[in-house]
Amino acid sequence: MKKNLLFLLLVLAACKNKPTQHQEIKGLSEYAVDAPGIQTFFDKKGVLAENGMVATAHPIASQVGADILKAGGNAIDAAVATHFALAVVYPWAGNLGGGGFLVYRDKDGHTYSLDFREKAPAKAHRDMYLDASGNPISGLSTLGHLASGVPGSVDGMVSMHERFGKLSWDKVVAPAIALANNGIALTEREAVGLNRVKANLLQVNAPDSPYYIRADKQAWKQGDTLVQKDLGRILSLIQAKKRAGFYEGECADLLVKEMQRGKGIITHEDLKNYHSVWRDAIVDTYKGFKVITMPPTSSGGVALMQLMKFVEPYPLKRWGWNADSTVQVIIEAERRVYADRAKWLGDPDFVKVPVKELTSKSYLKQRMNDFSFDKATDSKAVSGGAVPGYESNETTHYSIVDKAGNAVSITTTLNGGFGSKVVVQGGGYLMNNEMDDFSIKAGVPNMFGLIGNKANEIAPNKRMLSSMTPTIVEKDGKLLMVVGTPGGSTIITSVFQTIINVIEHGMTMQQAVNALKYHHQWLPDNTTYEKNAFSEATIKNLTTKGYNLVPMSGSLGRMDCILLRPDGKLEGASDPRGDNTSVGY
Numbered sequence: 001m002k003k004n005l006l007f008l009l010l011v012l013a014a015c016k017n018k019p020t021q022h023q024e025i026k027g028l029s030e031y032a033v034d035a036p037g038i039q040t041f042f043d044k045k046g047v048l049a050e051n052g053m054v055a056t057a058h059p060i061a062s063q064v065g066a067d068i069l070k071a072g073g074n075a076i077d078a079a080v081a082t083h084f085a086l087a088v089v090y091p092w093a094g095n096l097g098g099g100g101f102l103v104y105r106d107k108d109g110h111t112y113s114l115d116f117r118e119k120a121p122a123k124a125h126r127d128m129y130l131d132a133s134g135n136p137i138s139g140l141s142t143l144g145h146l147a148s149g150v151p152g153s154v155d156g157m158v159s160m161h162e163r164f165g166k167l168s169w170d171k172v173v174a175p176a177i178a179l180a181n182n183g184i185a186l187t188e189r190e191a192v193g194l195n196r197v198k199a200n201l202l203q204v205n206a207p208d209s210p211y212y213i214r215a216d217k218q219a220w221k222q223g224d225t226l227v228q229k230d231l232g233r234i235l236s237l238i239q240a241k242k243r244a245g246f247y248e249g250e251c252a253d254l255l256v257k258e259m260q261r262g263k264g265i266i267t268h269e270d271l272k273n274y275h276s277v278w279r280d281a282i283v284d285t286y287k288g289f290k291v292i293t294m295p296p297t298s299s300g301g302v303a304l305m306q307l308m309k310f311v312e313p314y315p316l317k318r319w320g321w322n323a324d325s326t327v328q329v330i331i332e333a334e335r336r337v338y339a340d341r342a343k344w345l346g347d348p349d350f351v352k353v354p355v356k357e358l359t360s361k362s363y364l365k366q367r368m369n370d371f372s373f374d375k376a377t378d379s380k381a382v383s384g385g386a387v388p389g390y391e392s393n394e395t396t397h398y399s400i401v402d403k404a405g406n407a408v409s410i411t412t413t414l415n416g417g418f419g420s421k422v423v424v425q426g427g428g429y430l431m432n433n434e435m436d437d438f439s440i441k442a443g444v445p446n447m448f449g450l451i452g453n454k455a456n457e458i459a460p461n462k463r464m465l466s467s468m469t470p471t472i473v474e475k476d477g478k479l480l481m482v483v484g485t486p487g488g489s490t491i492i493t494s495v496f497q498t499i500i501n502v503i504e505h506g507m508t509m510q511q512a513v514n515a516l517k518y519h520h521q522w523l524p525d526n527t528t529y530e531k532n533a534f535s536e537a538t539i540k541n542l543t544t545k546g547y548n549l550v551p552m553s554g555s556l557g558r559m560d561c562i563l564l565r566p567d568g569k570l571e572g573a574s575d576p577r578g579d580n581t582s583v584g585y
Contacts, residue, residue, distance in 0.1 A: 038321055038507060039516045039532050041555060042576035046510030046563075049584020053572040054078055055560035056398040057093070057486075059581035060184060061085040062574075064175045065400060066583040068167065075406040076104070076164040077172050080157045082398050083412065084176035084235060087153075087429065088228060089184050091212065092193050092417050093396035093486060096234065096246065097255075097424065097431040099152030100395075100412030101294045102160055103281055103470040107405040109477060111283055116156025116276035117297045117463045118149030118434045123265040126458050129440045136440050142447055144204045145264030147420040147433035149464060153412060154238060154246040156276045173239040180232035180428075183225040187579045191220040193417065200421040204262065211423040230428030247271040254426040262422060273461070277349075284359060286312055289503060290474035296353045299345040300411075300469025303492045305359045306337045310368065311500070321505040321515070322534060324541040325373070331520045331527055331547065332377055334493055336367045338450070338522035339382050346455030347463040353455070376546035379525035394418075395468060395486030399562045401479070401570055407562075409470035409482045411491070416447060437464035448488035451523050469495040473503075481509070482562040485575075493519045494557035502563065509563035509573035517556040526550045 047053070052075075054065035065082035073081070079102070086094025102114040127134070129141045141147050161169060186194070194212050201212055211230075214220060237245035245251060252271050259266045282293045282301040286308040293301035310333035319326045340358055357363055371377060395413035413432070414420075420433035439452025446452070448467075456465040469491050473481040481502065485494045494517055501512035516533035520526070526548040534542075539549055555577040562582075563571045572582025 038505075038511055038514075040511065040514035041516060041530065042514060044510060044514055044576040046508055047572040047574075047582040047584055048569045049572065051403040051585055052078075052401055053562045053570045053582060053584040054082060054398065054400050055562055055572045055574045055580070055582040056082055056086065057396045057558060057560065057578055057580050058086060058090045058187075059579060059583070060089045060179065061094070061398070062581045062583040064179075065398070066585055067175070068172060069402055070585050071167065071171070073167040073172065073402075074164070074404065075400045075402040075408040076160055077167045078400050078402065079398070079408045079410055080161050080165065081172040081175055082400070083153065083157055083410070084173055085179060086396060086398070086412075088176050088179040088231060090190070090396060091430055092190070093394045093412070093414055095151075095153055095412065095414050095419070095432070096429040097148070097151045097153070098412060098414040098419065099149070099432065099434065100156065100410060101298050101466070101468050101470055102156065103292055103294055103409040103472055104160070104164070105292055105407045105472045105474075105479065106164075109474070111281045111292045111472075113279050113281040113294055114156055114160055114276055115279050115297055115463070116152035116159070117466060118152050118432055119270075119274060120149055120435065120438070120458055120460055120462050120464065121265045121267065121270045122460045123267070124435070124458050124460050128458060129435075134441070136444055141436040141440055142416060142420070142433050143200060144420055145259055145262030145422055145431070147435050148259075148264060148266060148422065148431040149434040150266055150270045150274045151432065152274060152276055155243055155274055158243045159276045159278075169242060170239055173235060177232050177235045177239060180228040180235055183227035186220055186222060186224045186226055188222040189579050191222050191224060194220045197418045197421060200418070201423070204421050205423055206261065206425050209423060209425050211428060228428050230426055234427050234429060247274065251427060255424050258422065258424045258427075261425075264422075282355065282359075287503070288475070289480070291471065292474070293469060293471040295355065296345060296348045296465075297463040298466045298468050299341045300467055300492050300495070301471070302345065302353075302355055302358055303337045303341055303467075304469050304471060304496055306340065306364060307333050307492070307496045308499075309359065309361055309364050310336070316500065316504040321501065322538065324538045327518065327534065327538060328373065328542060328545070328547070330497075332368070332371050334520040335377060335379055335382055335522050337492070338520075339379075342451040342453055342522070343383065344455060345465050347465070350459060350462050351455045374545065379522050382522065395488070395491065397470065397484035397486055397558070397560050399482035399484060399560050401482060401562050401564070405479055407472050407479055407482050409472050409484050411468035411470045411484045411486070413466075413468065413486070434464050437466060445523070449521065449524060450489045467491045471495055471499070473499060479564050481564075483559070484561070485557040485559045487557050489521050490519045490556050493517070493521075494559065498557075498559055498561060509561050509571045513559040513561055513573040513575050519556060528552050528556075530556055
């Protein structure tokens, strides 16, 4: 245990780094300055480094990624090593049994995106979570074996490494194996999370399953050592056999056996047939900045570009950060974006998603025709827009930039915290509850309150819609920002506000991450906000106009971002709302 605590202290100490030698971006002197008057969650400072940066939800995972960069690996190598490390040290969302999205910009400016989102099993059907009266059965799509889609994470890691990796596969998987077998010291937040989920783990797993439960059945404490030998063995199979180590053989047998025990429907054939998909990234502009983001199956990229184009005509910089006019325009944009999301977004392999139409300036201008500064729009009067020719929390993110300037933005998830709470017996890894991200029934909200319709209904082998928004921003052909966050339905708005905080409000990357945030998603018709995000005058003004403002007891987002500053230094900005840590070298 002392060894693990010492290792964790060394990891945290590694965050004190040197200035960088990256090429300066000219004409950006207004960025990376200390913007005054910003209300922040915590006065955390950014991390600077010389050659590369890794920003993740956990200090050990960040250190693993940085070590791979130091060993000569590129951003993709570091991303793979980081992903598998997160599966060990951050079971809340790090995973083998989930999926996610990659947005990648190489050092020459070429862009790529990889969809390794989970799929519905072949036995899935539209009404599988409804009772005889056609009403959703509470908990069926969120807890237990039937809630899981076919995992995509391992296939995604293999696919990106085979295409862009530099170091050997053996080397990038090795750190996670060592962490699983030797044990890791729990942070305070990890201990609290495991204690909170104990009852669910006992409810859905085999009685003799020891996973994530202390041997003496007592509560976990900060500094306790968590050893995961079964997970280490599965990681060794993946190291030895790559994709086949997970989707075939012993691991596949264990997964299918676990599904059969709990009346799940994932089969050997589902595992064999799963493959991630390379897609064309959404590449668009905002005031001369190039934005590179994720296309469907994620709704994040489409929604982000809609938000940015909605607000582009308005003088946000002059109005100021979280001023009443700024907030009003953003709320109204978010209201319309989430209405469009409900109507139009789904798996592009199953439905035609009108991406260009939804992000065109003429369409968005028309969508704001009924907006008035005098009063709030009623969400009941807002529906998905008319597109000609068409018919009608828990996740983790990591950002990496290497010495050459290759940039990775990855968001990956189990959906809810600890996913479906099902641990594959003999495998030691958690399964996702991504099936809840489908539209279980038209007009019925999912666990994040998001409404869906026909475009996102359940179908065999279909990918469920996501809000994940991994994003990279360029200025004048040079890398500027790598951005992303977990947070379910709030991912899109948190990413959007963080980017705007830098571009419009002159914040450093860490200030933009620290800054207090707010969220509106069409339905329910209210705006949730972090405590102190709005001044009393702003609250009074917006309330008078009919906006329903609801303060949160918790927080929004767990950002992990990187900014290439005007002086050429990389600034790693990890969220003070969690154990998030940036490590560079």
